[in-house]
Amino acid sequence: MGKIAVIYWSAGGNTEAMAKAIARGISSENVGADVFSVSEFGSKSVNDYEKLALGCPSMGAEVLEECEFEPFLSSIEHGLAGEKVALFGSYGWGDGEWMRNWEGRMRGDGCLLFETGLIINLTPDDEGIKQCEEFGARFAKF
Numbered sequence: 062m063g064k065i066a067v068i069y070w071s072a073g074g075n076t077e078a079m080a081k082a083i084a085r086g087i088s089s090e091n092v093g094a095d096v097f098s099v100s101e102f103g104s105k106s107v108n109d110y111e112k113l114a115l116g117c118p119s120m121g122a123e124v125l126e127e128c129e130f131e132p133f134l135s136s137i138e139h140g141l142a143g144e145k146v147a148l149f150g151s152y153g154w155g156d157g158e159w160m161r162n163w164e165g166r167m168r169g170d171g172c173l174l175f176e177t178g179l180i181i182n183l184t185p186d187d188e189g190i191k192q193c194e195e196f197g198a199r200f201a202k203f
């Protein structure tokens with residue numbers, strides 16, 4: 062089975078912690094997972110991966126982070142039709158609106174969206190980390 066890229070943007074470390082836990086869950090199913098921040102991913106190709114897990118917190122007013130993550134997503138989304146994609150991210154005071162909008166956008170791109178995006182309020186606690194690991198393990202089998 063091909064590898065999964067877990068690509069995230071995180072300023073405060075919350076979405077980063079989710080990304081690392083999701084990657085652990087993927088690995089627990091003996092599927093390879095490479096974890097990158099958007100800047101680490103740079104100009105690598107998403108085509109080298111069988112599936113993508115994309116993480117970004119709710120920023121601005123219920124939008125994706127606009128300086129790095131949004132341009133990255135715009136640059137890859139034209140090629141995502143038929144691809145298996147999972148979404149995740151941390152949020153603060155909202156109700157997950159950014160994730161619902163993001164899911165709709167990905168469906169519009171023709172992605173095979175995995176479940177609904179995993180959202181966690183602020184810093185994932187032990188239960189949140191477990192949710193991320195289980196989400197990753199299920200995505201590995203998707």
Ligand SMILES: Cc1cc2nc3c(=O)[nH]c(=O)nc-3n(C[C@H](O)[C@H](O)[C@H](O)COP(=O)(O)O)c2cc1C
Binds near residue numbers: 073121122151154155
């Ligand atoms: C500039 C800014 C804008 C934000 N906008 C929202 C928002 O619209 N809705 C929300 O629920 N949380 C919002 N938050 C809270 C973040 O989503 C939350 O702190 C999250 O845990 C940050 O994730 P990170 O640690 O991965 O950067 C915002 C935070 C910042 C700094």
